Amino acid sequence: MTTSVSIKDLSLNFGNVKVLESLDLEVAQGEFIVLLGPSGCGKSTLLNCIAGLLDVSDGQIFISGKNVTWDEPKDRGIGMVFQSYALYPQMTVEKNLSFGLRVARMPKEEVEARVKRAAEILQIEPLLQRKPVELSGGQRQRVAIGRALVRDVDVFLFDEPLSNLDAKLRNDLRIEIKRLHQRLKNTMIYVTHDQIEAMTLADRIAIMKNGVIQQLADPHTIYNKPTNLFVAGFIGSPSMNFLKGDLNGGTINVSGTPIPLTNYAFEQQLNGAAVLGVRPEHVAIGDEARKMPFQVESEIEIVEPMGADTVAWTKLGGQQLTFRAAAEVHLEPGQKVLIGFDPARGSVFNAETGNRI
Amino acid sequence: MTTEAISSRLPTGAIDTSGPRGPRPKSVTIGRIGVYAFLILSALFFLLPLWVMVVTSLKTMPEIREGHLFNWPALLTFDPWLKAWDTACTGRDCNGLKPGFWNSVKITALSVPVSIVIAMINGYALSFWRYKGSELLFGILIFGAFVPYQVVIYPLIIGMRELGLFATLPGIVIVHTIFGMPILTLLYRNFFASLPIELFKAGRVDGAGFWGIFFRIMLPMSVPITIVAVILQTTGIWNDFLFGTVFAGRENMPMTVQLNNIVTTTTGIREYNVNMAATILTAAVPLVVYFISGKWFVRGIAAGAVKG
Ligand SMILES: Nc1ncnc2c1ncn2[C@@H]1O[C@H](COP(=O)(O)OP(=O)(O)OP(=O)(O)O)[C@@H](O)[C@H]1O
Numbered sequence: 181m182t183t184s185v186s187i188k189d190l191s192l193n194f195g196n197v198k199v200l201e202s203l204d205l206e207v208a209q210g211e212f213i214v215l216l217g218p219s220g221c222g223k224s225t226l227l228n229c230i231a232g233l234l235d236v237s238d239g240q241i242f243i244s245g246k247n248v249t250w251d252e253p254k255d256r257g258i259g260m261v262f263q264s265y266a267l268y269p270q271m272t273v274e275k276n277l278s279f280g281l282r283v284a285r286m287p288k289e290e291v292e293a294r295v296k297r298a299a300e301i302l303q304i305e306p307l308l309q310r311k312p313v314e315l316s317g318g319q320r321q322r323v324a325i326g327r328a329l330v331r332d333v334d335v336f337l338f339d340e341p342l343s344n345l346d347a348k349l350r351n352d353l354r355i356e357i358k359r360l361h362q363r364l365k366n367t368m369i370y371v372t373h374d375q376i377e378a379m380t381l382a383d384r385i386a387i388m389k390n391g392v393i394q395q396l397a398d399p400h401t402i403y404n405k406p407t408n409l410f411v412a413g414f415i416g417s418p419s420m421n422f423l424k425g426d427l428n429g430g431t432i433n434v435s436g437t438p439i440p441l442t443n444y445a446f447e448q449q450l451n452g453a454a455v456l457g458v459r460p461e462h463v464a465i466g467d468e469a470r471k472m473p474f475q476v477e478s479e480i481e482i483v484e485p486m487g488a489d490t491v492a493w494t495k496l497g498g499q500q501l502t503f504r505a506a507a508e509v510h511l512e513p514g515q516k517v518l519i520g521f522d523p524a525r526g527s528v529f530n531a532e533t534g535n536r537i
Numbered sequence: 538m539t540t541e542a543i544s545s546r547l548p549t550g551a552i553d554t555s556g557p558r559g560p561r562p563k564s565v566t567i568g569r570i571g572v573y574a575f576l577i578l579s580a581l582f583f584l585l586p587l588w589v590m591v592v593t594s595l596k597t598m599p600e601i602r603e604g605h606l607f608n609w610p611a612l613l614t615f616d617p618w619l620k621a622w623d624t625a626c627t628g629r630d631c632n633g634l635k636p637g638f639w640n641s642v643k644i645t646a647l648s649v650p651v652s653i654v655i656a657m658i659n660g661y662a663l664s665f666w667r668y669k670g671s672e673l674l675f676g677i678l679i680f681g682a683f684v685p686y687q688v689v690i691y692p693l694i695i696g697m698r699e700l701g702l703f704a705t706l707p708g709i710v711i712v713h714t715i716f717g718m719p720i721l722t723l724l725y726r727n728f729f730a731s732l733p734i735e736l737f738k739a740g741r742v743d744g745a746g747f748w749g750i751f752f753r754i755m756l757p758m759s760v761p762i763t764i765v766a767v768i769l770q771t772t773g774i775w776n777d778f779l780f781g782t783v784f785a786g787r788e789n790m791p792m793t794v795q796l797n798n799i800v801t802t803t804t805g806i807r808e809y810n811v812n813m814a815a816t817i818l819t820a821a822v823p824l825v826v827y828f829i830s831g832k833w834f835v836r837g838i839a840a841g842a843v844k845g
């Protein structure tokens with residue numbers, strides 16, 4: 181597979197503030213990469229560096245094999261979609277779409293053909309003569325995507341394109357972006373802090389924290405084998421249970437409750453303070469629990485019915501444990517239930533470094 | 538169970554429906570009377586001098602000497618207006634306000650566009666093309682707004698003289714442009730700063746440069762703020778007296794200066810009616826500008842002129 185975007189040793193400072201530090205990232209041709217992370221971790225900054233809207237402090241950026249570190253945004257073969265749409269308010273949709281092409285002095289017929297094609301793909305043909313104020317949020321975002329589409333670029337950059345939309349529209353457009361990607365097969369780099377968007381859209385997710393990529397992997401690996409406590413806690417809702425304990429000879433002792441980690445694929449040997457991470461959806465109760473390698477009797481404290489399922493709060497060895505149960509299961513506070521899970525499906529972290537072991 | 542189901546089972550007669558319904562009737566309160574009384578009194582306070590000016594300018598000198606200040610003229614005459622415009626004397630010249638009017642038109646028509654175009658570009662560059670020291674430059678510019686004119690006038694005279702621009706039309710235009718710069722730049726910078734930065738980024742990704750973004754994206758958006766700027770500058774420059782006296786020279790003396798000369802020239806009797814007519818003529822331009830543009834002005838201000 182060929183490389184589409186390649187970032188080597190990239191650093192960016194705003195004055196004394198180091199936002200990105202020696203960051204490396206390789207994106208394959210046609211890949212959908214999602215940059216995910218909490219607010220202020222440098223996602224937009226990274227995207228702006230790739231787009232050429234920010235001058236990098238150090239490092240190099242290659243797009244389609246060409247070193248574009250010093251190139252203007254228009255010469256990089258990128259299109260960008262912004263969170264606030266950034267449509268030119270005085271121009272009609274058609275003029276908005278064709279602006280970049282007209283700036284590049286493309287022949288009129290070619291401009292028309294491209295605008296027509298983009299409008300067709302995004303189903304905004306009836307809106308071409310309207311001004312942005314006369315459009316709904318979803319329509320505006322389509323136009324914004326169309327503006328990148330007409331330029332026929334290799335790489336699409338999205339900066340939280342859906343976060344100004346309501347939940348329903350966000351779902352619809354998410355599917356459309358996915359469809360667009362399957363149809364066009366462009367490289368897409370997509371910034372979000374919505375983990376559902378990340379999980380559903382991405383070929384690979386880059387989880388960022390303080391300007392550093394914590395883990396870069398496919399959604400399945402990110403979810404099941406988080407590389408450290410930050411990634412483990414960031415992905416998943418409700419978030420992963422962290423049981424602190426002492427790891428000794430393949431058994432972790434969680435405040436007096438020994439949990440044998442049979443079949444867990446250790447990546448390194450460690451004895452000492454450790455954290456066992458268990459996803460709420462991997463905890464079973466009742467008859468299901470009886471089949472699990474580890475079982476324990478516990479008392480329900482809080483019950484949160486979510487509709488599709490129920491989240492219950494309990495304690496294991498004095499530490500908070502939440503689990504997800506089917507909606508039909510009747511649970512109430514004070515009830516004693518048998519819960520169980522397979523420690524091999526969990527994640528064990530070094531308590532000191534926070535890294536997976 | 539749905540809510541319709543509940544309400545449909547309630548007996549309809551249980552609620553007394555004869556009470557208040559629809560918009561509440563407007564009542565005249567003491568407070569409202571007070572507000573109107575205050576507004577009417579203030580309007581009178583400002584309109585009374587204008588009334589006196591208008592009626593005086595339409596009276597003959599003998600009637601003015603009778604001293605009935607507020608009365609409508611017994612003998613209506615437009616001669617004072619004609620004289621003020623055409624033949625009133627300033628020193629030796631007896632051409633009325635006419636030359637001054639055309640000088641003011643020339644000065645205003647040149648200074649307003651020049652100063653606004655420069656301020657617009659300044660504001661645009663300062664808010665979108667941040668460069669090293671741009672904040673400092675802006676700070677200095679704003680500081681300029683607080684420097685008393687009197688401090689800079691003398692050095693400016695020397696400078697203009699050295700450039701050979703003292704007492705010329707380009708000279709006075711440059712002076713107006715310089716002194717309008719701080720406030721106009723502030724106005725435009727704040728307007729552009731209120732626009733989303735992503736609009737500018739989108740323009741760059743689309744391949745437009747400094748001027749491309751300025752002319753094709755920013756300029757069409759800055760119509761409301763430009764109306765505000767035009768009004769501010771037109772009235773400001775038209776009403777200017779100080780710079781006109783100092784920098785314009787005899788040839789380009791603006792209307793305000795000429796008005797002053799007419800009013801202060803005393804050859805024999807003081808012609809109050811001519812003075813009044815001349816004053817109204819001079820004030821007419823800003824007045825008309827305000828009347829025509831009041832609505833736009835408010836709209837422009839509301840469009841973010843005073844934001845930030
Ligand atoms: N122009 C700037 N000057 C100084 N610091 C900045 C500037 N722009 C961003 N930063 C800082 O850089 C860091 C990263 O910002 P960035 O916008 O990339 O975050 P983000 O991950 O996109 O967050 P969000 O999810 O809120 O959009 C933040 O701490 C921010 O305060």
Ligand SMILES: [Mg+2]
Nearest residue numbers: 223224225339
């Ligand atoms: Mg951001």
